Amino acid sequence: MSDPVVIPVPPEWAARAYVDDVKYKAMHASALADPEAFWGVQGQRLDWIKPYTKVKDTSFNEADFHIRWYEDGALNVSANCIDRHLETRGDSVAIIWEGDDPNNSSQITYRELHAEVCRFANVLKKRGVGKGDRVTIYMPMIPEAAYAMLACTRIGAIHSVVFGGFSPESLANRIKDCDSKTVITADEGVRGGKIIPLKANVDAALEHASGVTSVIVVTRTGAGVSMQDGRDVVYEDEAATVSAECAPEPMSAEDPLFILYTSGSTGKPKGVLHTTGGYLVYAAMTHQYIFDYKDGEIFWCTADVGWVTGHTYIVYGPLANGATTLMFEGVPNYPTVSRFWEVIDKHKVNTFYTAPTAIRALMRDGEEPVKRTSRASLRLIGTVGEPINPEAWLWYYRTVGDSRCPVVDTWWQTETGASLIGNLPGATAMKPGSATRPFFGIKPALVDDKGEFLDGAASGNLVLLDSWPGQMRTVYGDHKRFFETYFRTYPGMYFTGDGCRRDEDGYYWITGRVDDVLNVSGHRIGTAEIESALVADTKVAEAAVVGYPHDIKGQGIYCYVTLKAGVTPSDDLKRELIQTVRREIGPTASPDIIQWAPGLPKTRSGKIMRRILRKIAENDVSNLGDTSTLADPSVVDDLVANRAGA
Ligand code: ATP
Numbered sequence: 241m242s243d244p245v246v247i248p249v250p251p252e253w254a255a256r257a258y259v260d261d262v263k264y265k266a267m268h269a270s271a272l273a274d275p276e277a278f279w280g281v282q283g284q285r286l287d288w289i290k291p292y293t294k295v296k297d298t299s300f301n302e303a304d305f306h307i308r309w310y311e312d313g314a315l316n317v318s319a320n321c322i323d324r325h326l327e328t329r330g331d332s333v334a335i336i337w338e339g340d341d342p343n344n345s346s347q348i349t350y351r352e353l354h355a356e357v358c359r360f361a362n363v364l365k366k367r368g369v370g371k372g373d374r375v376t377i378y379m380p381m382i383p384e385a386a387y388a389m390l391a392c393t394r395i396g397a398i399h400s401v402v403f404g405g406f407s408p409e410s411l412a413n414r415i416k417d418c419d420s421k422t423v424i425t426a427d428e429g430v431r432g433g434k435i436i437p438l439k440a441n442v443d444a445a446l447e448h449a450s451g452v453t454s455v456i457v458v459t460r461t462g463a464g465v466s467m468q469d470g471r472d473v474v475y476e477d478e479a480a481t482v483s484a485e486c487a488p489e490p491m492s493a494e495d496p497l498f499i500l501y502t503s504g505s506t507g508k509p510k511g512v513l514h515t516t517g518g519y520l521v522y523a524a525m526t527h528q529y530i531f532d533y534k535d536g537e538i539f540w541c542t543a544d545v546g547w548v549t550g551h552t553y554i555v556y557g558p559l560a561n562g563a564t565t566l567m568f569e570g571v572p573n574y575p576t577v578s579r580f581w582e583v584i585d586k587h588k589v590n591t592f593y594t595a596p597t598a599i600r601a602l603m604r605d606g607e608e609p610v611k612r613t614s615r616a617s618l619r620l621i622g623t624v625g626e627p628i629n630p631e632a633w634l635w636y637y638r639t640v641g642d643s644r645c646p647v648v649d650t651w652w653q654t655e656t657g658a659s660l661i662g663n664l665p666g667a668t669a670m671k672p673g674s675a676t677r678p679f680f681g682i683k684p685a686l687v688d689d690k691g692e693f694l695d696g697a698a699s700g701n702l703v704l705l706d707s708w709p710g711q712m713r714t715v716y717g718d719h720k721r722f723f724e725t726y727f728r729t730y731p732g733m734y735f736t737g738d739g740c741r742r743d744e745d746g747y748y749w750i751t752g753r754v755d756d757v758l759n760v761s762g763h764r765i766g767t768a769e770i771e772s773a774l775v776a777d778t779k780v781a782e783a784a785v786v787g788y789p790h791d792i793k794g795q796g797i798y799c800y801v802t803l804k805a806g807v808t809p810s811d812d813l814k815r816e817l818i819q820t821v822r823r824e825i826g827p828t829a830s831p832d833i834i835q836w837a838p839g840l841p842k843t844r845s846g847k848i849m850r851r852i853l854r855k856i857a858e859n860d861v862s863n864l865g866d867t868s869t870l871a872d873p874s875v876v877d878d879l880v881a882n883r884a885g886a
Pocket residue numbers: 502503504505506507508509510623624625626627628649650651652653654655675736737738750752753845847
């Protein structure tokens with residue numbers, strides 16, 4: 241493989257960041273040497289109603305499997321995210337809301353946030369919601385979505401946020417899975433100039449989820465929606481009748497905080513449960529160090545609150561740190577493909593955090609839509625969600641960040657609560673495409689299929705050897721599935737499901753899901769590496785690679801390639817791409833089949849669903865599995881109709 245680029249830490253960053261390389265190594269070593277002491281100190285970043293005396297009590301072994309952090313402490317999440325900031329920054333902006341329409345934005349101070357969240361909490365109480373009750377939140381990206389989440393935490397209810405783009409069927413499944421009796425929604429959502437009939441979707445969902453007795457409808461567009469007597473109420477009507485004060489409920493550190501379903505890239509979504517104390521400590525700490533967050537900065541994570549990225553880095557991490565967090569209702573290409581950059585200039589955003597899928601999509605439109613904006617306020621940019629191919633990383637760094645802002649690549653999962661592997665901007669030299677090094681106290685390792693440790697530079701299955709405070713505690717309602725999914729494969733270790741390579745500098749490179757790793761003539765090849773080689777060609781916008789049964793090689797390499805706008809597909813181009821892959825990786829990685837793909841099947845969070853592409857490559861199209869999390873099912877029909885050999 242061609243040598244990766246290394247971009248050193250800018251000297252001014254090493255000087256001004258919380259940690260430089262020396263400090264990173266010292267803190268990481270001390271966290272590994274004495275986790276009790278390290279995390280005991282970190283827990284102090286929160287306000288505790290009852291201080292903890294125990295810090296860590298965890299075992300990944302089947303015989304005494306348990307995960308508990310700060311277990312005898314008590315605290316309240318909303319008090320940590322709001323009340324404790326009132327004295328020093330009550331009039332500072334907590335949330336900047338940027339509407340779908342560029343003329344529509346607002347600012348909410350911490351004091352206003354306090355009143356809004358208390359009101360919402362009192363409405364929930366009035367509707368009979370109490371500690372431990374599950375509340376499903378199905379909302380557009382408006383401040384009320386954050387109010388609703390924080391209101392649940394204020395009274396000890398467990399929220400389950402379902403992305404507002406999901407269908408009634410997906411919503412019904414998630415309501416039933418956690419048996420929630422209360423749904424919070426809006427009349428309609430607005431995204432990219434289009435209306436999303438949220439309340440109508442809820443009505444349709446509830447035909448299949450009959451346990452719901454209360455629906456609270458926030459007004460977003462004011463469109464008339466049907467309301468069922470006794471079950472449905474208009475939020476604003478209720479809010480007018482309650483007080484703007486609500487005492488925070490003391491919660492035990494291990495009380496459930498929220499349930500969140502995984503993206504469904506690899507199968508049926510799992511109801512991941514996070515708890516109160518450890519999650520918030522870890523969310524706040526990673527937000528501070530990875531983004532090198534400093535007081536007064538404006539932080540923008542473009543995720544939807546329906547994903548864990550939105551939970552941790554729009555709501556809980558930034559607010560626990562007293563930051564100003566930006567919430568964006570719209571999409572990257574509305575009204576123009578410059579929208580992200582225009583929002584950065586409008587609100588003087590300092591840190592911008594998005595996903596590779598968005599970066600690759602915006603790359604297709606070239607530099608001009610970016611370069612016509614200033615982006616002078618930016619100091620740091622980040623990525624999460626999928627392996628980012630070096631080509632897209634470099635474009636992001638040079639074009640968006642003007643080769644001035646470090647890029648932080650953060651590897652994590654719904655299950656991990658917050659980032660586990662990622663560079664610290666003042667400490668870690670960057671290698672485009674690598675998530676680099678573990679966060680403080682995180683113990684990644686690589687094992688082979690038998691569970692034997694692989695040392696030094698190696699490729700294998702990524703596992704974690706010890707717990708961290710933000711780790712999920714169970715699959716809701718199915719503790720057995722929790723153990724079986726993550727701890728059965730390699731006894732005593734948490735198995736991530738991801739394949740990974742570690743280089744000579746100890747940097748981690750996620751190579752894709754282990755289910756996607758190819759075995760071609762006895763060589764193990766990660767899908768991410770072949771995809772990166774394809775995307776390195778300037779004519780290619782996006783690529784997805786899967787294996788299919790091959791008589792001679794065991795597995796053949798099947799590539800779905802999306803070309804940039806205006807590029808004509810041809811057999812010559814196919815030959816050129818095959819040559820590129822052979823040159824970049826080697827002849828073993830040579831693609832057997834290339835299929836032109838106008839679009840790729842993606843989850844609603846923008847991740848490529850390779851398991852569906854594998855079925856198409858294997859010509860097993862009657863058996864595509866759970867497709868309810870697909871963003872655009874019609875993409876699949878096209879790929880099936882035009883499959884190579886069809
Ligand atoms: P499901 O578990 O239902 O199949 P999912 O794994 O896509 O869905 P998430 O928890 O949203 O659900 O995604 C976590 C996964 O995303 C990781 O396991 C990894 O494969 C990928 N990922 C996230 N961030 C990165 C990153 N920075 N680099 C590489 N891969 C990443």
